[in-house]
Amino acid sequence: MTTGGQERPELEEVLDRAADPEAFEAWQRRAKATGWCRHPVRLTGAANRVDTATGEVIGHFASAGLPDGVLLKACGHRRATRCPTCSATYQADAYQLVAAGLRGGKGVPESIAAHPMVFVTLTAPSFGAVHACRHNDGTLTFPCHPGAGTCRHGRGRACHAVHEPADPLVGQPICGDCFDYIAAVLWNAHAGELWRRTTIAIGRSLARQAGIPRSHLRHHVRLAFTKVAEYQRRGSVHFHAVIRLDAPSGPAAVPPAPFDTALLSAAVAWAVPAVSVPGPDSPGAPRAFRWGAQLDIQTIGADGKPPKMVGGYLAKYATKSTDPDGILDRRLKAADLAGLDQRIGPHLAMMVRTAWDLGGRPELEHLRLRAWAHTLGFRGHWLTKSRAYSTTLTALRAARHQWNLQRDGDDLRDAAVTIGDWRYAGRGWTSDGDAWLAETAASHAADQRRTARQGTRTTTTGGATGDA
Template identity: 40%
Template sequence: MSVSALTLTPNTTTPVLGAGAMVEPVGSNTTRQELLARANRHDYASWLAHVAPAAACSHPVRLKLEAHWHNQHRPDEIDRVSDDVPDGMFYVACKNRRASVCPACSETYRADTYQLVKAGLMGGKGVPETVTEHPCLFVTLTAPSFGPVHTRVVTGNGTVRPCRARRNAETCPHGVVLSCTARHAAEDSRVGEPLCRDCYDYDHQAVWNFHAGELWRRTTIALNRRLRAAAKDLGVRVRLSYAKVAEYQRRGVVHFHALIRLDGYDPADPDTITTPDAAITSEHLRSYITDAASTVAFATTAHPRNPGGWTITWGSQLDIRPVHLAASDIDDHGALTTTAVAGYLAKYATKATEEAGHVSRRLTETDIQIRAEHDSHQTRQLVACWFLGKRPFNLTTLRQREQWADTWGKLQKWAHMLGFGGHFSTKSRRYSTTLTALRAVRKAFQRGQQPPEPPDSTAQDDDPDGDDAVVTLVWLFDGTGWLTTGDAQLANTSAALAREKRRAAREEIEHDLAA
């Protein structure tokens, strides 16, 4: 007997584990007994159908449903609706976007993000197909340097360059020669590590991550001002639309990938996406972006460890590429294709701090103390965020404490994210459809696939006209995770088989169409 192996995901509410997506033989005797006990139950088929919406989830949410009646026939009566379903509860997928937390739910989020980004590039889902003619640029904005780190640079022909080869490399105040001639492999743990940790500015990095969202906001404001000024001089009406994702570099700093599209603007119908005037080209748009990214800067508010504040600005590495429809991922002129960009943005929308070696879980004082015992680049980043957000003792009034909690105090809240508390995937209002709309369509489709339940002819209706029927539905949280390891494996195996069946069906349809 083979079932899906577990991705161990214990949680703080219950000790139950979640399910993974690989298939391997069942391990322990306890798991075998749980599998057999569930499979031999008379309602096994009903249970499989019942858990199908959350079958692939690593730690589904368990809910119970109660109906509270308020009418003359049933005063203050409570019906426990969930008692009539298998296990006496409903299973709902966690819908976590992080691949490290729930691979199945993150894959759904990735697919939705892909469709959202692709619609803004090629049309569909409410976006006209004429967007393929709009000037469109794929922009990568990075953070400045906080100290030299080990890097891996691959040339166009696949050659790996030496990390930091210097003939007359200087020696830092701590006695470290700031040079490295190694050609690091992709899996080399040294990539992203500072050449000298004592020289690396961990405080500035934490503060930069913390203000990265504000820097992006100010950059879009500056870009729109430059665009409006140019449009006014040319006598045309245009506006920008964008989709953006955040990604962590190996050194632990956030950078942004943004897809920026130029649209026309009709004051009589501002919600319509129209083709922009040809007077503003992709090269004009590139110059406006370059100018905004190189000039926008601001200073943070004062902090006890830096009364003058830190300067927040973009790094010198600014990559801007046009986006074209092409057969390959990159055409002869270095332009990215629409599908390559959509897939790239969707991929990073499901990641968090995994690339920097961290987990997406909020930290406590105890966590910091334990981690501080092991000196490493990752630990120093966490410690910097935690102590920058720690409230000083000299804040005596309630107003001072509240101001700190609303500003620098949030660095402790987002210490596990290395200070970055913004959204990993955002878009402008009129770029394309929304994730909510995509989820609503999927939910309607799934409900349409399920046959309606036949009416119970033996049920007694105390209020056939429905005049006095007043009922409140109350959802009660029961916990997260599957009840047993065996349930997790059976549910995940069922989901894997369903995915394989759908894949085979798609391939058969594509084969018939090709024929």
């Protein structure tokens, strides 16, 4: 079995793998090429490299010649809870993608750093009081919910505890019966549309402030953005976004006056409270969905947040899971609903069950809430960007693939294509010994990365993402 755990396997299995030094080295090279993935996909088959000009086969590659007769491919999971090493790769790609749009690189001009840019955090409204960790700059702490009286369920409204961030109570409702689960799940399901309307409203606001018709805006300025979705402890999705202004011609030029950072900040501040999405016609559904009152707009650049820090935040958020243990990393079946309380806590379990129940209502069919119960109703992408913002994850992956092939000594020519026939042979390491070797190498590589980073890192604090 390939649990990927740290438990030491039978020594015999490790020795089997390491018995022949040459074969071991070949295996290690292939395993390393997956980045020491925890659950690599095993493929069998063969491929020819063909010269597109002449049709001549210029190279042949078959899994039969590889250790165990299989080609190993990294699983590519985004979540650290599923595969720590693939998640680290995803995080690095996400960082490059975000950073390129902030300071240039990967085909984006470095002059981009001088464009008006803001870093915005958008949150959900309150669906009922939840236990909160109220730290102020790390020194002052406040009690959770001072106050008095009881709710209509006879429970006290106050909580005088001072919660630490790690307290499992943080994000849990003070009264579960008062918490509006239907609204919370449906809000997640409409958050993507709310964001789309917000980007349109920002454009409208920019045009109005500049005194030009909305339809002329694209002749003056272009809006570029990237955003990452993350969950608050209460199970509401929220967004961190970089919004940037470019010249009408694109990222190569600074937008003309009056389109500066102050105008952009003002446009965001106007648009966010103004937008709404109408609620669906279904019992208990809110009439409209809006952003929460907690809006944070920070400028990026010389006298604002350093681009490197912003890129780091977004990349970190992009690999976080819905729940700390990654139970909700995959789609759920009806049978998974039983026993969720013990696995993810009563509050998130109730969010999942509510999504599942709402998914059975015909009028909400378009929201596909059963397929998205594990994401608590949210069915958008974790990392999105407008086309002009920067490079794409696909481009970054293609570049790395090319590099890996070249490193392997494969003769790559532009005028060649690979035609292959591959079959799925399974997932994961085939013995506990292999899994242990991969896990050990992965943690060793992670240690080295950490040591290398130590010297260059200037900040390690995370963004404040308080719950309502």
